[in-house]
Amino acid sequence: MIPDLPLDIESIKGFLAADEAQALYEHALQSCAAGPVLEIGSYCGKSTICLGLACQRKGSALFALDHHRGSEEHQLGEMFHDPELYDDTAAVMDSFREFRRNIRAAGLEDVVVPIVAGSELAARHWNTPLGMVFIDGGHSLEAALTDYRCWAPHVARGGVLAIHDLFADAHLGGQAPYAVYRMALASGLFESIDQVSSLGLLRRL
Numbered sequence: 256m257i258p259d260l261p262l263d264i265e266s267i268k269g270f271l272a273a274d275e276a277q278a279l280y281e282h283a284l285q286s287c288a289a290g291p292v293l294e295i296g297s298y299c300g301k302s303t304i305c306l307g308l309a310c311q312r313k314g315s316a317l318f319a320l321d322h323h324r325g326s327e328e329h330q331l332g333e334m335f336h337d338p339e340l341y342d343d344t345a346a347v348m349d350s351f352r353e354f355r356r357n358i359r360a361a362g363l364e365d366v367v368v369p370i371v372a373g374s375e376l377a378a379r380h381w382n383t384p385l386g387m388v389f390i391d392g393g394h395s396l397e398a399a400l401t402d403y404r405c406w407a408p409h410v411a412r413g414g415v416l417a418i419h420d421l422f423a424d425a426h427l428g429g430q431a432p433y434a435v436y437r438m439a440l441a442s443g444l445f446e447s448i449d450q451v452s453s454l455g456l457l458r459r460l
């Protein structure tokens with residue numbers, strides 16, 4: 256259990272199993288001494304709250320990167336579209352309002368730094384070594400590769416790279432996160448330290 260959870264984490268919209276939430280919390284707790292934590296793909300803040308509580312406990316900070324316009328599967332007419340997160344007036348997805356509401360309810364406004372932008376733009380001038388990077392953005396190969404190429408180089412030595420939605424069996428889920436995970440291992444820069452359900456955790460050597 257994540258101690259002192261200020262709200263029912265299951266009430267937050269999102270796709271994160273309880274054991275994965277726990278693992279994110281514990282690895283952030285251990286790695287945020289090496290630098291702040293950054294996640295890609297915050298959506299409504301479910302993983303943000305797990306990582307943020309660890310950062311709060313250690314006096315660190317969490318950068319929460321998401322354009323909040325939804326991934327491919329969240330768009331109107333797609334499988335994971337949520338009408339409550341659709342801005343009818345502007346005809347776009349907008350998960351930022353819900354994200355802010357949840358971060359406030361979790362008491363994490365002084366820990367979480369939202370970055371509302373695309374991954375490549377946000378990374379362009381980034382220069383801070385990160386204790387942990389959690390990749391859970393778009394699941395197209397292009398999006399997953401961009402997230403990996405933009406952010407994996409910023410993981411500090413000894414820091415953790417976490418990748419969500421790893422499915423070795425293509426029948427169980429898309430293959431882009433798994434492709435990026437194997438790429439990280441093949442680079443020789445990371446070693447596997449843990450796997451919890453579909454969450455893979457690697458340490459930067």
Ligand code: MG
Pocket residue numbers: 270391419420
């Ligand atoms: Mg995910």
